[in-house]
C-alpha cells in the first residue's frame with residue numbers, strides 16, 4: 001500500500017435506493033420510496049456518520065417491459081429538487097446531490113434552482129449531469145426523441161457554460177443593503193448575461209445571488225469517450241460504475257490522465273464509483289447474505305424479463321430455475337422494453353456467450369442473470385469491508401464510493417454504524433466536518449467569480 005502522508009481521505013455518499021435494479025421493494029423490511037420519512041432517515045443517518053453527501057438519481061420516465069411498467073419501477077420517482085430542498089431543512093452539513101438531465105432542461109431554470117438550493121442549504125448543493133436522450137424518454141417532452149446521441153454532450157457543455165455565466169453574474173459581495181445611502185446593491189456587481197450559441201440564446205439579469213459555494217459542485221455520470229472528456233473538462237466529481245479494484249484503477253487512470261492537458265490537477269476531480277455492501281458476522285455469513293440479496297434482486301420473473309430484453313421475444317414459458325431458452329433471438333424486436341434498460345444492437349453474440357457460460361458453469365436462467373449483472377460490491381465482515389474500501393482509495397482505484405443500499409430506508413444503517421467507525425479509527429475518514437460546504441468536504445476549491453462574463457458564440461442556433 002502506498003504510504004501517503006497525510007493519509008488519502010475516503011469520500012462517501014449515501015445513494016437513496018429509488019428506481020434502481022438493486023432496489024428490493026418486496027422485502028418485508030422495505031419502506032416507502034416516496035414518504036419524506038424515508039429520505040429523512042437516510043439523510044440524518046448519513047450526516048451522523050459524517051458522510052460527504054446524500055445522492056438522488058433520476059429517471060424521467062418509468063421503464064416499460066412488454067407494455068407494462070417495468071417491475072422494478074413500481075416504486076415511483078419523486079421530483080429531485082423539492083426532496084433536496086426539504087432535506088436541507090433537516091440537515092446541517094450533509095451535501096445534497098441531485099441528478100438533473102442536461103438534454104431536456106433549460107440552463108436558466110437549472111441554474112436558478114441549484115443556486116437557490118445552494119443558498120437555502122448554506123453551500124451544500126451539487127448537480128449530477130446526465131444526458132440520457134433515448135426517444136422513449138424524449139416523448140415525455142415536447143421535442144420527442146430530441147437529441148441525437150452525438151449532440152448530447154455538446155448541449156450539456158453549452159448548458160454548463162451558460163449556467164456558470166449566470167452564477168458568476170453576481171459578485172460575492174453584491175448586496176450592500178446600505179440604508180443610509182439607499183444602495184441595496186453595489187454598483188456594477190450584478191451584470192446582465194448574454195449568450196448566443198447553437199443550443200441556447202439567453203439574455204437577462206439572473207435573479208438569484210451567487211451561492212455560498214460560488215458554483216454548486218458538478219457531478220457527471222456517463223462512461224463513453226465523449227462522456228469522460230466532458231467529465232475531465234467540466235466536472236468536480238465523476239459518478240462511475242467501475243467499482244471493482246482493477247476496473248476502478250483503469251478508469252481512475254484514464255479519467256485523471258485527461259486532466260493535465262486541460263490544466264487541471266488530479267485532486268480537482270474526484271472519482272466515486274457506485275458500490276453495494278453486504279456485511280456478515282463471518283465471511284461465510286456475509287457471502288450467504290449476499291447470495292440471498294442477489295436472489296431478491298433477481299426474482300424468477302425478473303430473470304425472464306431480463307432475458308427477454310436481449311432475446312426480443314416472449315420467454316414466459318421457460319422455467320427461471322431451468323436451462324437457457326433454446327429459441328433464437330429476434331434481431332429486429334428492439335422495442336420489447338423501453339427506457340433505460342438493457343439494449344444490445346445484435347443479441348446473437350451475447351446469447352451465444354451466455355449459453356456457453358451457463359453450460360460450462362451449470363447455471364440456470366436465474367443464476368446466469370445474477371452472474372452477468374453482478375458488478376463487484378463489498379461483501380465481508382465490517383473489518384474486511386473497511387480494509388477493502390480503504391485499500392481501493394489508498395491504491396487509486398477510487399477517491400471513495402457512493403453507497404447504494406438495496407432497502408429503503410434502513411439499508412445503509414449497518415455500514416454507517418459498523419464500517420465508517422473503522423475507517424475513522426485508521427485515519428482515513430473524517431470524525432468531524434471541517435467546514436460548512438460540500439466543497440469543503442470534498443476538498444474542492446471555490447470558483448472565483450469572473451468579473452464580467454459575456455459569451456458570444458458565433459454559431460448558428462440549433463432549430
Ligand SMILES: Cc1cc2nc3c(=O)[nH]c(=O)nc-3n(C[C@H](O)[C@H](O)[C@H](O)COP(=O)(O)O)c2cc1C
Pocket residue numbers: 056057058059060099101129130131132133221222223224225226227228239240241274
Ligand atoms: C454511474 C452512472 C449513473 C447514471 N445515472 C443516471 C441517472 O440517474 N439518470 C439518468 O437519466 N441517467 C443516468 N446515467 C446515464 C448517463 O447520463 C448517460 O446517459 C449514459 O451513461 C450514456 O452516456 P455515455 O454514452 O457517455 O455513457 C448514469 C450513467 C452512469 C455511468
